Amino acid sequence: MSDMKLTVKVWRQKNNATPGKFETYQVMANEHMSFLEMMDVLNEQLVHEKHQPVAFEHDCREGICGACSMVINGQAHGPLQATTTCQLHMRHFKDGDTITVEPFRAKAFPVIKDLVVDRSALDRVIQSGGFISVNTGQAVDGNSIPIEKDAAVKAFDAATCIGCGACVAACPNGSAMLFTSAKISHLGLLPQGKIEHKNRTLKMVAQMDKEGFGFCSNIGACSAECPKEISLENIARMNRSFIGASLTTGKPE
Amino acid sequence: MSWFTNFLTSSIGKKLLMSLTGLFLILFLKIHLLGNLQLLKDDGGEAFNTYAYFMTHNPLIMVISYGNYFFILLHMLLGLTLWSKNRAAKGQAYAVGNHRDTTWASRNMALLGILILAFIFLHMGDFWWKMKTGQTAVVMYGETEVKDLYTKVAESFKVLWIVVAYLIGLLALAIHLYHGFASAFQTLGLNHSKYTPVIRFIGTAYSILVPLGYAIMPIVFYFFR
Ligand code: HEM
Ligand code: SF4
Ligand code: FES
Numbered sequence: 001m002s003d004m005k006l007t008v009k010v011w012r013q014k015n016n017a018t019p020g021k022f023e024t025y026q027v028m029a030n031e032h033m034s035f036l037e038m039m040d041v042l043n044e045q046l047v048h049e050k051h052q053p054v055a056f057e058h059d060c061r062e063g064i065c066g067a068c069s070m071v072i073n074g075q076a077h078g079p080l081q082a083t084t085t086c087q088l089h090m091r092h093f094k095d096g097d098t099i100t101v102e103p104f105r106a107k108a109f110p111v112i113k114d115l116v117v118d119r120s121a122l123d124r125v126i127q128s129g130g131f132i133s134v135n136t137g138q139a140v141d142g143n144s145i146p147i148e149k150d151a152a153v154k155a156f157d158a159a160t161c162i163g164c165g166a167c168v169a170a171c172p173n174g175s176a177m178l179f180t181s182a183k184i185s186h187l188g189l190l191p192q193g194k195i196e197h198k199n200r201t202l203k204m205v206a207q208m209d210k211e212g213f214g215f216c217s218n219i220g221a222c223s224a225e226c227p228k229e230i231s232l233e234n235i236a237r238m239n240r241s242f243i244g245a246s247l248t249t250g251k252p253e
Numbered sequence: 254m255s256w257f258t259n260f261l262t263s264s265i266g267k268k269l270l271m272s273l274t275g276l277f278l279i280l281f282l283k284i285h286l287l288g289n290l291q292l293l294k295d296d297g298g299e300a301f302n303t304y305a306y307f308m309t310h311n312p313l314i315m316v317i318s319y320g321n322y323f324f325i326l327l328h329m330l331l332g333l334t335l336w337s338k339n340r341a342a343k344g345q346a347y348a349v350g351n352h353r354d355t356t357w358a359s360r361n362m363a364l365l366g367i368l369i370l371a372f373i374f375l376h377m378g379d380f381w382w383k384m385k386t387g388q389t390a391v392v393m394y395g396e397t398e399v400k401d402l403y404t405k406v407a408e409s410f411k412v413l414w415i416v417v418a419y420l421i422g423l424l425a426l427a428i429h430l431y432h433g434f435a436s437a438f439q440t441l442g443l444n445h446s447k448y449t450p451v452i453r454f455i456g457t458a459y460s461i462l463v464p465l466g467y468a469i470m471p472i473v474f475y476f477f478r
Contacts, residue, residue: 009348022348074351081353100349107344170353172360173339177264209264214342215335216268217362218436224354233444239265240442246260 003030004095008042010054011102016110022100031091035078036061036068038090039101055114061086063227066164070115071102076166076225084164084227104169108176108212119165121211122179126163128207129200130183132193151189158186160228167222167230173214178222180208181238182230188241198245205242265440267331272440274328275433279459281321282426286466293473298403299394306399309384329370336363358432365429372422379409410474419471423464430460 006027013020027045029038036058043053059067068085072078078088093099101115109117147155161182168176184201187193193200216235223232260266288308291301308314352360383389384400392401409415434456438444443452 071347071349074347074349075353102347102349105343105345105347107342172343174342174344175264175339205263205265212342213264214339215264216440217335217339217359218432218439219355219359221352221355232439233446236439236442236444238442239268239440242263242265243269243442246256246263246266 002095003028004090004093004097006038006093006096007098008038009098009100010042010114012054012114013103013111015113020111020114029090031089033090034061034086035072035088035090036086055112055116057116058086063087064162066162066227069104069117069119069165069169071104071169073100076104076169077164077227081224082227082229084162084166087227104165106165106168106171106174106213108174109165109168117165119163121213122163122165122168122176124211125176125180125204125207126183129196129203130187132187132196134192145191147191154233155186155189158182158189158230158234161186161226161230162228164227166225166227168213170221170225171214171216172219172221173217175216175222176208176211176213177216177235177238178226178230178232180204181234184238184241185234188237197241198249201238201241201245202249205238267335268440271328271331271335272437274324274331275437277321277324278328279430279434279437282463283459286463289470290466292403292406292470298392298401298407301403301406302392302399302401303394305384305402306397325373329366332363332366356432358428359436362429362432365425368425369422369429372418372425375415375418375422379415380405406470407474407478410471410478413475416471416475420468423468426467427460427464430463431457434459 006029007024008027009022009024011020012023025042025045027038027042029041033041036056039054039056046053057067057069059065061068063084063086066084068077070077070085072085072088077083077085079092080088103109103111103115104117104119106117108121109119112118159182161179163179165176165179167178168174171178184197184204187200188197218232218235220232223230261270288304289301291304292298294300308318358365380402383405384402389400389402389405391398393399410419435449435453438449438452443449
């Protein structure tokens, strides 16, 4: 097991009302730790020294919950492609490295404390239409609703979005179009979701705009940083659905 | 607000206007280039001047050209609005920058746009404004008195700083369109693994060939006329 001595520059901020700044710490880690375990080691050290530990979010630690938001050396979830922070291991860094850790930056994601940001704007986008209005009950039989293979594959790809917000963090415009389009595609491509597709698209885009996310310039940083590699094709699908729905739905009363 | 203003002021609606005005300008640039290439005819400017006369006197063309001015203004104002709103939506920038898999062009559309705008001012001020305000000499072709824009162009393209400014403006245009061409289709909702590579190819070819075509004129005039 090879140990590594790291210099970790972490963004410390008491709360949203107080300005934050970087603090620099020395951390002894080893290459088998995950990035979050390295942060745990740092926090134990801080607690021993009677300092406040660094607040950061984590939950599943296996890449499925999307909690572990942080920007590592300028990249959301760090240097590895298609992974979350919890899936990043210290073997991708070298002994003696300096690592800069910042919170996700976007106006719609205010910092709560240190590396923890408030991503509830994404929840409100979901609440505005990211569901289908059917009675739930027993799971239906597997093949009772036929679904075309191509649509099923695309819907599934979109459904892998874990709502982590890395797309917003990576986007120079702070735009949430990749996330919103993944949700709209996931539901709209399937027969159960088609019924409400137009209104869902209108509502979710309206909510996204209301939350103060930026405008997509088709830069593609979102998709490059997305742990689930959600494709820009979803944004195109959302654009055409939105344009179509705006022109063809009934006039609002 | 009516559904229509709601639509156009939404994020996607604004981008739709960017895309449509951008595509119109792309079409315009190509036609403008084909006309202007007549400058290269070594006939003392008759072909070019006759063409310029036609373009400024045909009612249909005049309507299109005023539409064109309007679209440039709309594209520019919207582009700068989006840019400033996007800066605000990002808030604080990262201490460490890292741009994985993104092009410089895509991240600097507003900067490139401002360079193009400066170029448009220079271009319109030197040629269009002087022509409209009667500061251009005239020649007679048969019965008609035609403004001698050719000689004006030839004079301007003998001035080194103007030639350099043109080349910078055209380079900015090339980079703007290298991203803008394909981006406009993505904004319209057209992205598919079958045809997007074709759009990208045409966009790259356009963004190289059209600015290059324009660049030939100041270069030819500066060095060879
Ligand atoms: C005749 C010259 C121009 C042409 C042909 C042109 C074309 C385009 C095209 C096709 C796009 C992509 C639209 C999309 O992504 O949907 C674009 C984007 C843009 N243009 Fe232009 N443009 C021109 C001049 C300008 C000028 C003068 C400005 C500003 C001063 C400007 C500012 C922008 C900005 C900021 C964007 C990015 C918008 C975004 O994606 O957020 N452009 N342009
Ligand atoms: S699209 Fe990707 S980056 Fe954005 S929230 Fe979903 S999983 Fe995260
Ligand atoms: S902690 Fe759940 S995805 Fe990282």
